[in-house]
Amino acid sequence: MDNFRNNYSCLQLTIAMPGFSSSPSVPSSGESGGGGAMKELDINQVPSSGAEEECMEEEDESPINGGPAPRKKLRLTKEQSRLLEESFRHNQTLNPKQKEILAEQLHLKPRQVEVWFQNRRARSKLKQTEMECEYLKRWFASLKEQNRKLQKEVEELRAMKVGQPNGRVPPPASNLTMCPRCQRVTTTTTAAAATATTNTNMPFHQPRQPSTACYN
DNA sequence: ATATTCCGCGTTTTTACGTCA
């Protein structure tokens, strides 16, 4: 097993290349492997420029009894991953020329570089989605708390209204505000005033709604 | 209209690693 882990870069891999007709002498790498007009190529037939140092021993992955060869997966070295990440930081997508150059640098097939970038973009998107989900959760919790406070205040005001002989409740002076729209003095509830200050901590900016500020 | 290429997306497969008996 350790031997296997140490030599993961030596694995025999196959790759489907569009535009090649399928060869009967090359079995599919899996039951779902290979598209319509595809030819399986050995992607471990790396260019002779220095790639041999990573591949100390050749494993024969020829199919047993003519059956389909098991799909083997290359594990990228740390240096390969580092270079790919660095390249990804500069460009999340590669044009064919960039792909070719990067593949040559890494002693990989262009298809492998392409797949890596596709998977990397997918991981990026997933991470972004997870972050947005967390954001929305926190926002929802915050809105729930606001709503709870407002409900509580409504109950208190109702109770006060019942306690007043004429049913009128004088607003506290600290709650008097000027409506920016009609320039008339209006009142805000204490909870609303409180949340007006806490709104700055909301995950998302909430646009002002002047029409709801004025009930005159 | 057809072929080719590229990419996104969902899925499959392999690998590495942790846990547990």
Added chain:
DNA sequence: TTTGACGTAAAAACGCGGAAT
């Protein structure tokens, strides 16, 4: 303490469909 079975997360690879050329 070691070992092998098992479960699982991560990632490489695959296949398909759609868009662009």
